[in-house]
Amino acid sequence: MSVLPQAAIAAASAAQATAVQLGQGVGAAASHLDTTHLLAVAAALGWASGMRLxxxxxxxxxxxxxxxxxxxxxxxxxxxxxxxxxxxxxMMVEFLADKIPWVDSAWDTVHTVIRIPAGAMLAAGALGADAGQWQFLAALMGGTLAATAHVAKATTRAAVNTSPEPFSNIGLSLLGDAAVPAFLWLSWQYPVALFVVLAVAIVVALALTVLLFKFVRGVFAVLRQKWGSGTARA
Structure with a gap:
């Protein structure tokens, strides 16, 4: 056997060994994350999934x-x-769809049945199959947070879509784009701070949902009334 094939085989073996060591290192580092840190990651994954899965x-x-x-x-x-x-x-399709009035609301409607269970699954995955009851609690937390964020987002965007100008819609969409990596970064770097920010976000989301849901329901009631009057005249 010539020198070149032997060198290639040796290089490939070394690369494979390095990859295995790196994978083991990453897995070991992940397994040493404490429960608070893992719960922060699970919470961030659940909440952010309700916005940009x-x-x-x-x-x-x-x-x-x-x-x-x-x-x-x-x-x-x-x-x-x-x-x-x-x-x-x-992600790119969602990025574009979320910038178009009413298309974003249609996208949100379709993803109601996707974001919430996905948020629960991602949160459960953060703790792993060996976490037992913690994994179950993480799934409940992730699904609840995803539902809260999703409903608040969908309600807010539906209310903003009643405005004829597109700039507020695009601005809110960009704010959501920036919030997702911010939440994920906080969960890894500052898990305690993530819980504080998340608590504030939940309060704001619930307040917006209650206030804007009444507004959106009123707008659609007016539209139905006008549509019914127009149909009757026709």
Whole structure:
């Protein structure tokens, strides 16, 4: 056997060994995250999924793939290339759809049955299958937070869509785009601060949902009344 093939085989073996060591290192680092830190990650994943599910999947997987954060074992599938590509494409579609009035509301309506269970699954994955009752509680927390964020987002955007100008709609959409990576970053770097910010966000979301739901319901009631009057005259 010549020297070049032997060198190539040796290089490939070394690269494989390095990859295995890195993977073991990431898994070990993730397993050493304390419960508070893992719950912060689970909470951030749940809340952010209610706003931008595909951005959450893509950014979390990308951070793990690049080695920026040690993903827990239950989330390491997010860093697989196929998942990254799929989530990246859907993230761009969602980014564009969320900037168009009424298209964003239609998108939110369809994703009511997607974001909430996905938020629960991601939150449960943050704690892993070995966490027992903690994983179950994380799933409940993630699903609840995803539902709260989703309803607040959908209600707010539906109310803003009644305005004829598009700038407030785009501004709110960009704010949501920025909030997702901010929540994910806080959960990894400052988990206690994440809980404080999240508590404030929940209060604001509930207040907006109650206030704007009445407004949106009133607008649609007026529209139905006008539509009914027009149909009767016709």
């Amino acid at each position: 595909y951005a959450v999947v893509f950014l979390t997987g990308l951070a793990g793939w690049l080695g920026w954060v040690p993903l827990p074992p239950g989330l390491q599938m997010l860093q697989q290339p196929a998942v990254l590509w799929g989530a990246g494409v859907l």
